[in-house]
Amino acid sequence: MVLIDEPMSGAYSKVALIPGICLFCDLKTLEPENTTLFFMAEDMGLCRSFVYHKHKLILMLSAMRSYRDWLSENFDLVYYDISENKNQSYGKKLFNTMEIHNIDSIITYEFESQGLKCMIGNICRK
Numbered sequence: 001m002v003l004i005d006e007p008m009s010g011a012y013s014k015v016a017l018i019p020g021i022c023l024f025c026d027l028k029t030l031e032p033e034n035t036t037l038f039f040m041a042e043d044m045g046l047c048r049s050f051v052y053h054k055h056k057l058i059l060m061l062s063a064m065r066s067y068r069d070w071l072s073e074n075f076d077l078v079y080y081d082i083s084e085n086k087n088q089s090y091g092k093k094l095f096n097t098m099e100i101h102n103i104d105s106i107i108t109y110e111f112e113s114q115g116l117k118c119m120i121g122n123i124c125r126k
Helices: 044-048 054-074 090-100 114-125
Strands: 001-005 014-017 036-041 077-080 105-107
Touching: 014 090, 036 054, 036 090, 054 077, 090 114
Parallel strands: 014 036, 014 105, 036 077
Antiparallel strands: 001 077
């Protein structure tokens, strides 16, 4: 896990999920508050949930890493690299981040995957 500008625990009230398909180039689209922590995670399970061509996966992961670098210059960010915690699901990584920072609210932008939508819904119910 990469935590940029390590924040104080409890300093955040919201976590904003940035999936690989929502890499905004305009800060106005994000409109975060000071208490928003951004969360991005490369996940082996999500990469395998659809039959993607390996070049598309490389492109998506590369774009996510570039966006991570840009986003970390402007906001606090938690980022999981695909080589870390391979056996831990996206949902577990998100849930752990929310527990560590006592966050009780999630901001999402867009999800193509119904499975991911359900998983986020389950986390919200917890």
